[in-house]
Structures are given as C-alpha cells and as structure tokens.
Amino acid sequence: MPRPLVLVLGDQLSLALPSLRDLPANAVVALCEVSAEGRYVPHHPQKIALILAAMRHFAEALRKRGYRVHYSALDDPDNTQALVTEAQRLARLHACDEIRVVRPGEWRLWQAMREREHAALPWRLLEDDRFYTTPDDFAAWASGRRSLRMEYFYREQRRRSGLLMEGEEPAGGRWNLDHDNREPLPTGTPVPAPPHHRHDTTTRAVIALVAEHFGDHFGSLEGFHWPVTRRQALVDLRHFIEHLLPAFGRYQDAISDSEPFLFHSRLAAALNLGLLSPREVCEAAEREYHEGRAPLNSVEGFIRQVLGWREYVRGVYWTRMPDYKRGNALGARRGLPNFFWDGETEMRCLRRAIEMTRDNAYAHHIQRLMVTGNFALLCDVAPEALCDWYLAVYADACEWVELPNTLGMVLHADGGLMGSKPYCASGKYIDRMSDHCRHCRFDPKRVTGPDACPFNSLYWDFLERHAETLSTNPRMKLIYGSLSRMSEEKRNAMRDQAGAFLERLDAAPAYSHARGQGEHRAGYAGVEETPK
Numbered sequence: 001m002p003r004p005l006v007l008v009l010g011d012q013l014s015l016a017l018p019s020l021r022d023l024p025a026n027a028v029v030a031l032c033e034v035s036a037e038g039r040y041v042p043h044h045p046q047k048i049a050l051i052l053a054a055m056r057h058f059a060e061a062l063r064k065r066g067y068r069v070h071y072s073a074l075d076d077p078d079n080t081q082a083l084v085t086e087a088q089r090l091a092r093l094h095a096c097d098e099i100r101v102v103r104p105g106e107w108r109l110w111q112a113m114r115e116r117e118h119a120a121l122p123w124r125l126l127e128d129d130r131f132y133t134t135p136d137d138f139a140a141w142a143s144g145r146r147s148l149r150m151e152y153f154y155r156e157q158r159r160r161s162g163l164l165m166e167g168e169e170p171a172g173g174r175w176n177l178d179h180d181n182r183e184p185l186p187t188g189t190p191v192p193a194p195p196h197h198r199h200d201t202t203t204r205a206v207i208a209l210v211a212e213h214f215g216d217h218f219g220s221l222e223g224f225h226w227p228v229t230r231r232q233a234l235v236d237l238r239h240f241i242e243h244l245l246p247a248f249g250r251y252q253d254a255i256s257d258s259e260p261f262l263f264h265s266r267l268a269a270a271l272n273l274g275l276l277s278p279r280e281v282c283e284a285a286e287r288e289y290h291e292g293r294a295p296l297n298s299v300e301g302f303i304r305q306v307l308g309w310r311e312y313v314r315g316v317y318w319t320r321m322p323d324y325k326r327g328n329a330l331g332a333r334r335g336l337p338n339f340f341w342d343g344e345t346e347m348r349c350l351r352r353a354i355e356m357t358r359d360n361a362y363a364h365h366i367q368r369l370m371v372t373g374n375f376a377l378l379c380d381v382a383p384e385a386l387c388d389w390y391l392a393v394y395a396d397a398c399e400w401v402e403l404p405n406t407l408g409m410v411l412h413a414d415g416g417l418m419g420s421k422p423y424c425a426s427g428k429y430i431d432r433m434s435d436h437c438r439h440c441r442f443d444p445k446r447v448t449g450p451d452a453c454p455f456n457s458l459y460w461d462f463l464e465r466h467a468e469t470l471s472t473n474p475r476m477k478l479i480y481g482s483l484s485r486m487s488e489e490k491r492n493a494m495r496d497q498a499g500a501f502l503e504r505l506d507a508a509p510a511y512s513h514a515r516g517q518g519e520h521r522a523g524y525a526g527v528e529e530t531p532k
Contacts, residue, residue, distance in 0.1 A: 005030055005096035005123070009088045010037070010051040011105050011398055013058040014274035015065070018126045019100045028094045029067045033060050033074040037214065041392040044219035045210050046226065046361035047487035050395050053206040054229040054273050060202075063228075070094065074209060084112050091121055103128045105272070105398040107321040119420075131311060132157060132278060138315025148316060148417055151176060154308030163286055163303055164296075171289070172296045176304065177249070180297040184433050185254040185262065192243040194261055196225050197232045217340050218393060219358050226269060226395060227360075233267075233275035240265040241284050241294075250300030253366050255434035257348070260356040264364045265302065268396035271310075278306050313404040316418060325384075327407055329415035330466055332380040335507040336389055340372070347454060349430050349439035350375060357460040361395035369423055370430065373410035377424055378458040379502060380465075383413040423474040424462060448493045454501050461498030464491070 006019045006029045020029070033055065038048045052074070059071045072079050072235055080086045091099050102127060104110055116123040127134055138467065143154065144149055155175050158164060164171040199207070227233040240248075248263040257420055270276045285302050288294035317324065325477075337344040343354040354368045363372070367503055376386045387406045391397045408418035427444035431437040437444045437453075446452035447460070463470065463483055471480045 003096045004100045005091040005094060007099055007101040009104055010055050011273050012102055013054050013180045014101045014130060016130060017102055018129055019102050026293060028096060029062055030070045030087060030090045032072040032083060032086045033057050034086055035074060036084050037083060038214055041388045043215055044393050045214050045221045046219055046224050046363040047256045047395040048214050049207050049210040049221060049224055050226040050228060050269060052135040053203045056202050057229045059306060079497050086509055088121060098122050098124050100124045105400050130277060132161060132307060133311050133315060135315060135318035137342050139319045142319060150308055153312050154304055157307050157311060161307060163282055163307060164300055174277055177297040181249045181301050183250050185251050185256055191259045191262055194225060195235050195265060197431045203228055227275060230275050233270035236270060237241050237276060237281060237284060240267060241288055245285060245288055245294045249301040252301055253433055255366055257352055257435050257439055258326055260360050272396055272398050282306050289473055314400050316404045317400040325403060326382050326416045329413050333380050334380045335509050336381055336385040339391055346441055349436040352436060357393050369410055371423060374425055377411050377422060377463045383407050383411050386411060421473050424459060426459040429457035448497045457494045457497035460494045
C-alpha cells in the first residue's frame with residue numbers, strides 16, 4: 001500500500017483540499033513552519049502570526065478528525081527551516097514513498113516542487129479546485145485574445161456560475177454597477193467596528209513566537225485581530241454580510257483619515273488561507289440581494305471582486321509566469337522611498353496609509369491603488385521594489401494575487417495586458433475621495449510652489465516623461481490634449497517642481513532586474529535579506 005506524505009501549505013487550510021481526499025489509512029499529513037517562508041521578504045509580523053496560528057489550529061482540527069499529523073514547529077531543533085527540505089525530511093522520517101501537495105500560491109515553490117516530480121522520492125502535484133476556475137480554464141478563455149480585460153472574463157464567470165443572473169441576463173440589466181460605487185464618506189458617518197477574536201493559548205503562543213523571531217520586521221503585533229479558525233472566519237463573514245455589505249458598494253472607493261476598514265469585508269486573508277471558500281461568500285452576498293437586505297450595487301461590487309477579479313488575477317499569474325514578474329514596460333528604476341518603511345512623510349495620505357498598514361497589516365484597495373501605488377507609479381519606482389513591499393506588508397498578500405495587482409494594475413508594468421491605461425491621478429482625486437487633505441500641509445489645488453501637493457507636479461511630469469508610450473492611448477487623449485495646451489512656462493515650472501521633489505526623495509538604491517528568478521531578493525532600506 002502506498003504511504004504518502006501529504007504536505008499542507010499555510011494557504012491551504014481547508015478540509016476540502018484535494019490532497020486530503022481518499023487517503024490510505026497510513027498517510028501522514030504534514031504542516032511545516034519554516035523561517036525561510038517568513039523572511040524571503042520581510043513579512044509583516046501580523047501576517048506571519050495569522051498564518052502560523054491558523055496552521056496550528058487546522059492541524060488540531062485534522063487530528064480530531066482522525067488524520068495522522070506531523071507538525072513541524074518553527075523552534076523544533078530538527079527543523080530544516082526550508083519548506084522543500086523539511087517535507088523531504090519528514091517523508092524519510094515516516095518512510096513515505098511520495099510527497100503529495102496541491103498547487104502552491106507562488107511560482108517559485110511550484111517550480112521547486114515540479115523539479116522533484118521524478119526524483120527518488122517523487123512529488124505528486126495536484127490541481128487546486130477550491131477556486132471557481134483553474135489555470136487551464138483561464139488559458140482556454142485567454143487563447144486568441146489580444147487583451148485580457150477582466151470585465152469580459154467576469155461576465156463569462158457570471159454566466160457559468162449563475163450568480164446574480166436572471167436567465168441569460170444580469171440581475172438589474174447591467175453587468176457592472178461600478179458607476180454607483182464612487183462616493184466619498186460623508187463626515188460623521190458611523191462605521192461598525194470589526195470583530196475582535198479571543199486569543200486562546202495557541203494564538204497567544206504564536207504571537208509570542210513571532211515577536212521573538214520576526215519582531216524586527218515592519219509592522220506591529222499590537223491589536224492582532226485576524227481570524228485564525230474557520231469558526232472565527234465565519235464570524236467575520238456574518239459581520240460583513242449583516243453590518244457592512246449594505247453600504248459597501250457606495251463607499252468602496254472612499255478613503256478615511258481615521259477609519260482603516262470602512263465598509264470593506266477584510267475577508268481576503270481568510271479566503272486566501274482556505275478558512276472560507278469563494279463560493280460560500282459569493283452565495284451569502286447574493287442571498288442578501290434576493291432577500292432585500294442589501295442593494296444590488298453593493299452585492300454586485302463585492303461578487304465582482306471575488307468571482308471576477310480574484311479569479312482573473314490568479315489566471316493571469318499562472319498563465320503568464322515566470323516572464324510576467326520581469327515586466328517593466330515603463331522602464332521604472334527608482335528604489336522604494338524609505339518612508340514606505342517608517343511613514344515619515346509630510347504627505348498626509350501616504351503617512352496614514354503606511355501607518356494603517358503598519359498597525360493592521362491591511363489597507364483597502366483604493367489606498368493601495370490610488371495612494372501608495374499611484375505615488376510609486378508617478379515616481380517610477382521599480383516594479384519588483386513595490387511588489388516585494390506589498391507582498392511583505394499585507395496579511396492577504398499571496399503572490400498569485402499580489403503580483404498582477406501591483407505590477408499590472410498599479411504600475412502598468414505589463415504594458416497594458418490587464419489595464420487599458422495607467423491608474424495615475426493628481427492630488428485632486430485624493431481630495432475628492434478622502435478627508436486627508438484637510439489635515440495636510442500641502443494644498444491639493446496648487447501645482448507649483450512650496451505648499452503645492454506633490455502629487456500634482458508628479459502627475460504632469462509622469463505624463464511628460466512617458467508621452468512617447470502613453471500619448472497614443474485613446475483613453476488618455478483628453479489629458480494629453482490638456483497638457484499640450486499648457487504654456488511652456490507652466491510646463492517648465494511643473495517639471496522643475498517635480499524634479500526637485502524627486503531629487504530630495506530618500507529612496508533605496510535603484511533596483512536592478514538582473515537577479516535570477518529563483519534567488520531570494522534583498523530587502524530595501526536596510527531590511528534583512530529575504531514577497532500578497
């Protein structure tokens with residue numbers, strides 16, 4: 001009888017995992033805490049604590065269901081501290097004849113495991129069917145298309161799943177209600193506080209362990225609030241459905257100087273770890289619409305994020321790697337500004353986004369896209385520098401979802417494969433969608449001068465620098481028309497303003513793309529050698 005070692009990764013904490021089905025009685029299930037996975041970029045301590053605590057609770061749930069489990073703790077003396085070698089050690093220890101594992105969330109691990117498929121101790125790789133689609137499904141959809149627009153993929157997903165469909169037509173007659181979801185948060189709007197989960201002995205032990213081993217990483221462990229069991233994740237789902245979903249759509253693009261979570265679900269981390277399934281969260285949201293408790297614009301907007309965007313970026317990742325990671329269509333080379341690690345900037349929107357990230361291992365999608373991401377885009381920050389930062393600092397950042405979002409949508413570094421134009425904006429956008437500017441020393445209405453918002457001159461300077469690439473884009477014709485009508489004196493003043501700002505920008509050295517795909521990459525701004 002075969003004796004497999006079933007390796008369960010930290011983002012595969014689901015009893016529905018394909019590798020756990022129909023196991024022989026002598027199978028050994030292994031979960032491994034290894035320092036390498038916490039350090040290949042300097043992951044936020046809350047992110048590490050979330051994953052390790054969830055792994056330990058899941059291991060106990062497996063034992064209660066009769067599985068034979070070997071758990072390698074981070075401080076076990078025999079732990080090799082690297083995932084592949086630790087799995088091989090355990091397979092030899094238990095006299096297993098193969099290692100079974102479901103597709104991991106990162107190309108580097110997938111490639112390392114594939115290289116061992118025909119080794120003396122073979123690795124058997126299984127497809128992850130916990131998503132609505134597989135990479136093969138996405139490849140079939142993408143075949144022959146010159147551009148991969150999410151909207152068309154999303155419509156096909158709606159038809160396939162039946163979510164928010166009325167026969168062959170979308171509920172309400174429109175596929176996308178994003179136009180209804182762009183309101184700033186009115187002053188004084190109450191925002192429900194997120195659930196705070198009780199820390200049991202296991203969770204407390206993990207928090208102490210992470211503080212000891214990863215306490216020098218960016219981010220605070222204070223106020224750790226993430227769900228580490230399926231039961232806690234279901235509490236978060238219920239909280240979102242009952243208290244946040246009705247207003248989610250209207251305010252999903254709003255930014256607050258004081259409220260880090262607003263009406264966002266914060267379910268991505270639990271989804272990515274396997275504590276929740278995409279089907280159950282989409283179906284729960286759909287029920288709220290059918291039963292009249294949440295408006296269509298909120299439910300459609302949320303389902304589009306999970307059924308559409310989440311599946312779409314995963315498809316882009318797995319069908320375009322490893323070349324996708326090397327994309328740099330705009331030739332950006334600047335190092336990551338040092339204030340991304342300490343928040344020491346006079347620009348209020350950036351300071352608050354980074355402080356919230358430090359405190360919560362979280363910032364919502366508009367903070368990522370239009371504040372920290374927009375700034376990095378306008379300053380020509382190298383794609384790998386920003387991708388590594390986003391992967392490191394957010395609890396929900398797995399590379400399959402983080403990389404396309406950052407490289408493709410934030411930085412337009414894939415040359416327009418995902419987005420038809422760069423998501424660049426001046427300070428006017430942040431002033432319209434947030435209350436940051438009233439607390440900031442810079443004036444979003446000024447373009448030049450000592451009190452001018454840096455976003456304004458950086459925006460126009462970015463357009464000038466990349467005019468050869470971007471001016472022929474049909475969606476940017478109007479803005480380049482505005483630029484061309486400006487006087488040379490005004491353009492020179494904006495150029496000088498932006499240039500002086502960029503000269504003063506305290507950044508790590510310019511990033512080189514010459515590094516090998518499989519190497520661990522050095523951190524930025526003096527962070528230790530080391531990813532979401």
